[in-house]
Amino acid sequence: MSDTSTIDRRGLLLVLSSPSGAGKTTLARHLMATDTAISMSVSVTTRRPRPGEVDGKDYIFLDEDRFKAMADGNELLEWANVFGNFYGTPHAPVEAAISGGRDVLFDIDWQGAQQLSEKMKHDVVRVFILPPSAKSLEQRLRARAQDPEEVVRKRMDAAAAEISHWPEYDYVIVNSDLQKSMEGLSAILTAERLRRERLNGLTAFVRDLQREL
Ligand SMILES: Nc1nc2c(ncn2[C@@H]2O[C@H](COP(=O)(O)OP(=O)(O)O)[C@@H](O)[C@H]2O)c(=O)[nH]1
Numbered sequence: 001m002s003d004t005s006t007i008d009r010r011g012l013l014l015v016l017s018s019p020s021g022a023g024k025t026t027l028a029r030h031l032m033a034t035d036t037a038i039s040m041s042v043s044v045t046t047r048r049p050r051p052g053e054v055d056g057k058d059y060i061f062l063d064e065d066r067f068k069a070m071a072d073g074n075e076l077l078e079w080a081n082v083f084g085n086f087y088g089t090p091h092a093p094v095e096a097a098i099s100g101g102r103d104v105l106f107d108i109d110w111q112g113a114q115q116l117s118e119k120m121k122h123d124v125v126r127v128f129i130l131p132p133s134a135k136s137l138e139q140r141l142r143a144r145a146q147d148p149e150e151v152v153r154k155r156m157d158a159a160a161a162e163i164s165h166w167p168e169y170d171y172v173i174v175n176s177d178l179q180k181s182m183e184g185l186s187a188i189l190t191a192e193r194l195r196r197e198r199l200n201g202l203t204a205f206v207r208d209l210q211r212e213l
């Protein structure tokens with residue numbers, strides 16, 4: 001008899017990138033709070049913690065020597081220098097999650113998205129988040145009130161370069177209304193989870209189903 005429990009799904013890697021301040025951390029937090037089948041990849045970084053950031057939860061904060069040791073020891077799936085600091089994705093938790101059928105959410109830049117796509121092509125779903133305007137991007141960077149003025153300036157200056165990578169992504173969300181953006185993101189995830197290529201055991205299930213008919 002056909003049995004749906006024979007169908008299992010390989011986990012997918014959902015990548016969110018955007019210019020700083022467009023809202024990817026906010027979207028990621030909302031998604032993590034509402035979707036129990038996805039876990040967040042916690043990056044290592046040499047950047048200093050912002051007020052309220054928790055070590056081991058928002059990032060794993062470490063010094064440059066330790067970061068280099070991890071990169072040299074192949075402990076990172078990808079890494080990049082962003083705004084003068086190093087950021088990287090630890091390999092082991094990602095492997096464990098996808099082989100267990102769990103999805104992983106990444107808040108990484110275009111360099112990380114490219115490296116991840118090269119290494120794990122079919123597992124990666126890339127979403128680019130755009131701000132509705134330059135003015136709102138600047139307002140959001142200032143409203144966050146966690147970075148000094150020169151850091152806000154540096155991030156505004158880098159926004160155009162980051163945005164130029166939008167064609168490398170599978171989906172684009174213009175983050176005007178947070179609620180609508182969340183609906184879009186959930187819809188992407190729901191559809192991608194149903195992709196035929198991600199469902200193991202489907203051929204056998206359909207064969208059994210056809211035999212019954
Ligand atoms: N390649 C790569 N980029 C990362 C990683 N973690 C964070 N980033 C990116 O680094 C940039 C700066 O992040 P952050 O300092 O938290 O600033 P924010 O994006 O303004 O909140 C963002 O574009 C992040 O997506 C990582 O592990 N790898």
Ligand SMILES: Nc1ncnc2c1ncn2[C@@H]1O[C@H](COP(=O)(O)OP(=O)(O)O)[C@@H](O)[C@H]1O
Pocket residue numbers: 018019020021022023024025026027140141143144175176177178181
């Ligand atoms: N759709 C939105 N409308 C208004 N403000 C938003 C929206 N999305 C995010 N924000 C605010 O913008 C600021 C930057 O968002 P954040 O998620 O930290 O951006 P990023 O992670 O891309 O740098 C935060 O203060 C956040 O509350």
